[in-house]
Amino acid sequence: MPTLVPITYEEHSEIRIKPLEGLAEFTNVSLLPIYDVEIPKLAVSCPLVVVPEGEGYTLSLLCSLSNDMPNAWIDHEGKWVGGYLPAIIRQRPFTCLKNKEDKLLVCIDEDSPLVGDEGTPLFENESPTEYLNKMKEFITILYNSGQRTGRVMKLLHDLDLITSWEIQLSNQGGTSGKIEGL
Template identity: 30%
Template sequence: MASAPQQASLPLFYNALEPLSSGAHAAFKLRQIDSAPFLVNQHAIPVTVDEFIHVQRSMPIVFTAGDEPVPIALMGLNEGVNVFIDDEGKLSDPSTYVPAYVRRYPFMLARLTPDAQELSLCFDSTADVIGAFEEGEPLFEDGKPTAIVQNILQFNEMFEEAGARTGNFMRELRELGLLMEGEISIQPEGAPQPFVYRGFQMVNEEKLNELRGDQLRKIQKNGMLPLLYAHLFSLQLMPQLFDRQNRAGKVPLPPLAS
């Protein structure tokens, strides 16, 4: 039987990983998912470049701090705040785009051993939506994966491919030197001082506009340019996100006047 993948550093939301097997999980079923309680207190979600255009309509897109930044969608401006999810883990507005990182849970592709060449379909064994239940969609029939498993596998393969494209995008972004430390200042009415948010990176629009002609042609040709502007346009949603937090009573105490 396949061994469990390395668990030293599990991705966000995952508490354990187990390879899906027709032998060990022949009776397993997948319950219908209508909520995501694990999202309630999560304010930032990783996204791929394939999703930028969809995400920027409702959430700011920024990049994590550090030498190996990744793009994230902000579902709140403060730790532990998600203004798109209610206390039961359901979307406040069903039309809100849900990042693929969330939609793939509790499944993901992972290497079973550090030197494995192929990725295997695994699942979080602590998730309460998969197990030997009486209700739900069967994952195996006659020892073979059902259509639902095939669809899950295909979705996760597409996610990995999008992740590779995102990695290439981020390498190009760093090579062009377009990232800078981010800072957003929001001045609510009646507050003595603005709320200032830092701890992320963003594209330096001034440097973007100063790119050489050959550099600009390259990012136009490889599709980076609309993605960069999707990110920049999405930053205009920061005040709206702050306002949603404010209406929900989830904004920290106002800063004191100096």
Template identity: 25%
Template sequence: MASAAPANDLPLFYNQLEPLSSQTHGSWKARNMDAPTFMVGTHAVPLTVEEFAPASRFYPIVFSLGDQPVPLALMALNEGVNTFVGPDGRFTGDAYIPAYIRRYPFMLARLNQNAEELSLCFDPSSGTIGEFEEGDALFADGKPTEVVGNILAFCEQFEQAGQRTSQFMKELADHKLLMDGEVTIQPEGADQPFIYRGFQMVNEDALKEMRGDTARKLIKSGVLPLIYAHLFSLALIRDIFARQMEQGKIPAQPLRVDA
């Protein structure tokens, strides 16, 4: 149901990474990506904690499996499906678009393991950066333009939000608040239910058992509102299932679905 990094060990969506350089890309331009076609078959996208409030209005927020789980916005319940994106890659309606999507094809990365600073890199396979006649110049007289400055600022904000998200996930792990999730949906007229697994969620019973200094610490740190945003958003899982039904994107047989 919820998936993590792709097989090439690069972050989701990224096929290659290349550092942006005035020497190599001095005449290159960036053009807008009106339709992120890579979203057509993507059912789950990473979120930062700053996005929990707006994202929870549209998507169930769950957590990936593994030793280093991350928050995910579910745009469908089955891999290879996205109920918020049309065949052309355009978002339908006014759904919130996660910052992870808006950051692509750029990101900050270390050029080698020993590097202390992060460098602005991009995915050259995105088709949005190159020696185009149209688009916004990335460099002028060998110096980064305002376009690059804005991209860099956004990527830096994203990295900072990522650090706060990592701290939030550490709090959940330290207090043993995560558990394996399972959702059973029995459509009317179906012989068998759909059973969705492959994600984590906050254990409400463990949350209710928290007392004293521990509970006060969660409130003071701002973790508790984030937890409740996650828990409230889980009610949308059935809405997402209904969207898949309406769009004909449900598996042919109502069997168990583990991801």
């Protein structure tokens, strides 16, 4: 479980972010949530699915048919081979959350392996670095995109335009199974 905390100079002045080099943590991920702004980049070459989540639905990139199977978009060296790299991966270790006053806060996952004492600093001379400012802008855009995506999923559901389907699978050895929840 990530430890998400708002980014402040007092708490994160010494923090550095390592570059994204491997995707081992996504090797057994079967679904990656995507944002509405990513649909044109992904829909032309990747299977996108609508998946139940809580009381609503989320739009996701189908990476494998189960968590027991390897992610088809990551090779044996942990590199993305799917062309466009989804924002949910690129935004790491940052995200946006709203506080009690409904103010948007850019947060960092302090448990991320990308966070440490090597890499790109978040602050210089008590001010955010260009890197941090660009990430804040990126994360804010993604947050707003996620809100739009959620509203569209709700509208599709409210209009009864989402239907579930299951996939029946079998292999040459006679083993069969089904994938549900898509």
